[in-house]
Amino acid sequence: MTTKSDTSVKVIEVGPRDGLQNEPLPVPTEVKVAFIDALSEAGFPIIECTSFVSPAAVPQLADAEEVMRRIRRRAGTRYLVLVPNERGLERALAVGCDAVALFAAATEAFSQANLRASIADTLARYATVTVRAQAAGCWVRGYVSVAFHCPYSGPVAPEQAITVALRLLEFGCDELAIADTIGRATPDDVARLLEKLLREVPAERVAVHLHDTTGKALDNVAVALSAGIRAVDAALGGLGGCPFAPGAPGNLATEALLDFLDTLGYAHGIDRRALRDAWLTLQQGAPELVQRGAARASARSVDPTVAEELREGGA
16 A cells, blocks of 8 residues: 555656647657657556547557557567547557556536547447457556536536546556646645545555646645655656647646655656656657747746756756
8 A cells, every 4th residue: 555655656657648739740650769769768557659549630649559569569568559439449559558647527528629529428339348458457647637627617616526436446447647727736635636546546556747847836736745645647858738628738747746755755757867868869760849949848847957058058
């Protein structure tokens, strides 16, 4: 059982999927593959690689099959992919994926915008998807999107998010990711939701996925850590955004999270030199994307010296 004294934190790198999905210019497949391979060398336990959604919905990830065929899989790393339905799962399994994520919303408005279905219909779909994924030997993660604030409905009551989270667990998800999709959560918001959720769910089965729109992501991480959470999502350079969530410009930056964990004395196991190499890989293959990431980093919670390193190709 996770306790507050545990000093190791699992950092999940979501840059290749959540970091790239909303970019206006296409990132070449070979750059994505090299980026994921470089992140593997950094030692991440989980890398969120791509999404098997309709290419018409998210054109940036239309090459999901090719990416997953070409990456080099490292022992000890899970290569996570998003699947919205049975068709997405079939596509993922066909190219050897063994870790999948489902994403459900805490509000009806966001569910319709993101999945074009009600929460009830989405969960009914996932009941079948989860059974098939587990039968194929997949590790399954369940996201609860807009768990704190919705761009269409406003503030979200903790009970709304928890209801969806518990349904995902009933289906057999191995891990829950509670998402501040538009980065509007405050530490009080996070504390309220986790206090209620952790009455029902062991902390070791919960992760937090935080966007950094208002610069509070690290404050929210601190609250999660104090509650016993030991799994945190982040994206190198603070890349990211959601095409269906106005106001979600970027994720918590991986390098800022690692600095924060180092300061607090938490182990994370990420090789900083290899992480820098991953950033250089992205910089060389998609320089305009990196420049935008550096600008976002300097405008949010990333330390100015880190933002400067990003501009110069470091991490």
